[in-house]
Amino acid sequence: GIELGFAKDKYKLSLDVYNKQTNDLLQSRKIPGESGYNTIPDNFGSIENKGIEMEFSTAPIVSKRFSWNLSFNASSNRNKITNLGEGIDFYNQTSGGADYTHRMVVGSALGEFWGYKTAGLLTAEDISNNYPVLGGFAKEGMLKFIDNDHNNIINDNDKESLGNAFPKWNLGLNNTFSYRNISLNVFVYAVLGQKILNQNLLYSSYGTPIGVPSKDYIDNHWTPENKSAYYPQASQFSGNSQTTDRLIEDGS
Numbered sequence: 102g103i104e105l106g107f108a109k110d111k112y113k114l115s116l117d118v119y120n121k122q123t124n125d126l127l128q129s130r131k132i133p134g135e136s137g138y139n140t141i142p143d144n145f146g147s148i149e150n151k152g153i154e155m156e157f158s159t160a161p162i163v164s165k166r167f168s169w170n171l172s173f174n175a176s177s178n179r180n181k182i183t184n185l186g187e188g189i190d191f192y193n194q195t196s197g198g199a200d201y202t203h204r205m206v207v208g209s210a211l212g213e214f215w216g217y218k219t220a221g222l223l224t225a226e227d228i229s230n231n232y233p234v235l236g237g238f239a240k241e242g243m244l245k246f247i248d249n250d251h252n253n254i255i256n257d258n259d260k261e262s263l264g265n266a267f268p269k270w271n272l273g274l275n276n277t278f279s280y281r282n283i284s285l286n287v288f289v290y291a292v293l294g295q296k297i298l299n300q301n302l303l304y305s306s307y308g309t310p311i312g313v314p315s316k317d318y319i320d321n322h323w324t325p326e327n328k329s330a331y332y333p334q335a336s337q338f339s340g341n342s343q344t345t346d347r348l349i350e351d352g353s
Contacts, residue, residue, distance in 0.1 A: 269294025
């Protein structure tokens with residue numbers, strides 16, 4: 102780390118850079134069912150964290166009655182899974198009402214949303230051209246999933262990273278104003294570059310039998326009279342409850 106001061110320390114700047122490897126993570130290890138348990142807690146696997154932290158501070162105004170102190174900080178962290186245990190390349194993690202939502206992959210970062218990318222809704226032309234569908238059930242107005250490996254089958258192998266839940270930058274601005282014995286603190290915090298998985302949409306905008314449809318869904322879902330709609334038709338088809346890019350939002 103580096104710390105610098107200018108103009109008799111009226112202006113201060115600090116900078117820290119780190120690279121840390123964390124080993125022996127607490128995880129669940131699968132064991133034979135004959136033991137009476139499916140898993141046991143164990144220490145294995147490792148994660149690498151690299152990042153930078155910066156802070157600038159100054160006192161723009163200092164007088165007998167009034168003072169203003171200002172500080173700004175910024176930090177960025179990048180993590181990478183380097184080991185999940187012998188013979189383990191990835192884990193799937195479930196959250197909420199969709200199918201699994203995250204995948205921990207060796208060589209990738211924690212917090213990766215994992216699912217299907219979509220290309221609108223299935224059309225009659227797609228069905229006549231035998232476009233691949235999830236579960237082999239094709240119906241006009243359902244979500245159209247991208248066949249990433251081009252094998253004419255939609256399955257788990259077509260899922261991919263949809264973004265990351267961790268912000269690329271954390272920013273903070275702190276102001277303290279003091280007048281005699283009265284102080285006012287104003288703090289502003291911001292995060293940039295992260296994604297949000299909005300599973301509320303599953304219950305309001307994707308025609309599943311659970312939840313209450315939103316007005317936006319009612320006005321803009323597929324029907325034989327509204328084939329250019331954005332949202333799929335109402336259905337119990339499990340494809341509507343998959344983790345897809347349609348549930349991912351910008352969290353900045």
